[in-house]
């Protein structure tokens with residue numbers, strides 16, 4: 001069998017429950033989770049009114065800082081924990097209501113990929129991939145064929161007999177992904193799947209996840225604290241902050257027009273990396289008389305190819321210093337960022353921002369320098 005023959009069969013549970021093809025594969029409906037560590041301790045709200053839908057074949061990135069509630073969300077989606085309020089539906093089944101034995105069965109629709117791979121050290125790559133099939137009671141011959149197919153899918157056929165200690169981090173994660181896909185889940189839930197990998201290996205693993213999504217029409221949730229992960233392959237992103245979804249939308253739109261401060265910080269962590277350390281350390285939040293204002297201009301549309309800056313400088317008769325710039329693909333579209341310094345008096349700054357706004361370019365004041 002080749003990789004294409006392992007296309008996941010449409011689960012009959014959806015058809016049985018009258019779920020149409022356009023219904024989300026994952027639905028978090030006003031999910032809340034309150035922990036009460038001890039009876040005398042204050043309750044901790046880990047998730048608060050979280051509503052997220054993930055469509056079939058979609059890659060959703062869920063991004064949040066430490067303590068935002070990401071691990072709690074993973075455990076609830078995976079039916080390892082129950083929400084205190086709200087419900088979770090996977091493929092039309094309300095898994096948040098299920099008893100443990102039914103939850104175990106429902107968990108088979110979800111493949112998990114972990115940050116630290118969670119491989120068994122005493123098993124070879126092939127035997128690690130075989131494990132969920134053995135647990136599910138597959139016949140030995142079918143297991144062998146399926147393991148071959150999975151190792152081929154993730155490009156690890158040559159390493160099948162190696163032990164985890166003989167594999168690189170990226171190879172270990174390929175084994176982890178093959179194992180997660182073994183019993184043909186509908187959903188791949190990746191919990192910081194690339195956080196232990198270097199940037200190059202991260203991109204290779206993300207490319208693998210994107211290809212698998214395409215070939216198997218999988219629905220993928222990427223939980224991460226890194227915007228660069230979301231930027232690479234997520235179609236949509238939800239930003240989690242202190243247990244709440246503060247912003248969600250298409251990855252491109254969220255990058256182009258981040259609304260919440262947390263989102264701006266995440267986006268800035270990627271695009272703001274353009275600023276030199278020296279300049280960053282000199283930026284202040286209040287305008288400096290006679291100084292300059294540093295603006296980030298985002299080019300997202302057809303204007304990316306036009307000489308808009310020179311038009312604006314000619315129109316307003318001002319000097320603009322270009323400090324940094326780049327054009328990169330985000331969710332398959334060109335996304336340009338330019339960081340410039342303009343004369344810092346508020347009237348000029350407003351005039352520049354208005355002129356750029358009329359050209360459909362969004363601007364953000366990053367700060368002021370002497």
Ligand SMILES: Nc1ncnc2c1ncn2[C@@H]1O[C@H](COP(=O)(O)OP(=O)(O)OP(=O)(O)O)[C@@H](O)[C@H]1O
Nearest residue numbers: 035037044046064065066067068069070071072073
């Ligand atoms: N079992 C628990 N009992 C009490 N509080 C908990 C429990 N699990 C999580 N919390 C609290 O819930 C909040 C969210 O935690 P969670 O682990 O989900 O965040 P996170 O985004 O995964 O963080 P990190 O990236 O650091 O793992 C935190 O304030 C945490 O202290």
